[in-house]
Amino acid sequence: MLTLDMVLAVISQPALMTILAISAGLAWPLGRRARPDRPRLGALFVFTLGAVLSATAITVSWRPxxxxxxxxxxxxxxxxxxxxxxxxxxxxxxxxxxxxxxxxxxxxxxxxxxxxxxxxxxxxxxxxxxxxxxxxxxxxxxxxxxxxxxxxxxxxxxxxxxxxxxxxxxx
Structure with missing residues (x-):
């Protein structure tokens, strides 16, 4: 179940929000190119990929x-x-x-x-x-x-x- 704490945890991370915003911006142009005959499905794939990357590739405390x-x-x-x-x-x-x-x-x-x-x-x-x-x-x-x-x-x-x-x- 989605809670307010979960939503706040997501929107309080600028890097995560940046990747989501970039994914949203690229979803339609890249999705159309992936499959011109199925642009909505392609856009959904690109956005989903961006969401997965934002959830997995970001950390709150950067310690490379x-x-x-x-x-x-x-x-x-x-x-x-x-x-x-x-x-x-x-x-x-x-x-x-x-x-x-x-x-x-x-x-x-x-x-x-x-x-x-x-x-x-x-x-x-x-x-x-x-x-x-x-x-x-x-x-x-x-x-x-x-x-x-x-x-x-x-x-x-x-x-x-x-x-x-x-x-x-x-x-």
Whole structure:
């Protein structure tokens, strides 16, 4: 549930508001170029991408330091850490939900799910690396959850094609 405290926390961060404003300004021109035949969907994708970036790439206290990067990268070497307690907390579920709309919108815009999933996985890897650099503590588990969210979005985007009459097996 959205609370007044949440709204105030968002609007009180100038960097976050700047990225959102830039995303809103670029959404229509870039969205039209992404898919001229589906400009609204393209604009929604661009704005959603900007919202994800503003939520993940900003920190209140800027403390750039490469010290946290090795521990972030080490997380990828421990499979039990990556999948242990999968979706076991609100934060993990939120990470899935964060990238689900991007996967869904990208899947509706472009028909290359493997390429889209690879790009969104690379995006979340880069965001988490950035978070480690700025002192926000990037986490390899977040990359897994964000990528699963993107995959779920892509699967949802593909449902209309799979559910068309004639595509279902006959009894």
């Amino acid at each position: 330091s490469p010290v946290l990067i090795p521990s972030y990268l080490d997380g990828f070497g421990d499979p039990a850490y990556l999948v242990g307690e999968f979706a076991g907390s609100r934060e993990k579920i939120a990470n899935i939900g964060l990238f689900l709309p991007l996967g869904l919108l990208a899947g509706l815009l472009w028909r290359r799910p493997a390429a889209i999933l690879g790009l969104l996985a690379a995006l979340t890897f880069t965001i988490e690396l950035w978070q480690a650099f700025i002192g926000r503590g990037g986490d390899a588990v977040d990359v897994v959850h964000n990528t699963v969210g993107a995959l779920l979005g892509l699967m949802l985007a593909g449902l209309p094609t799979r559910l068309r009459p004639g595509r279902l097996p006959s009894p």
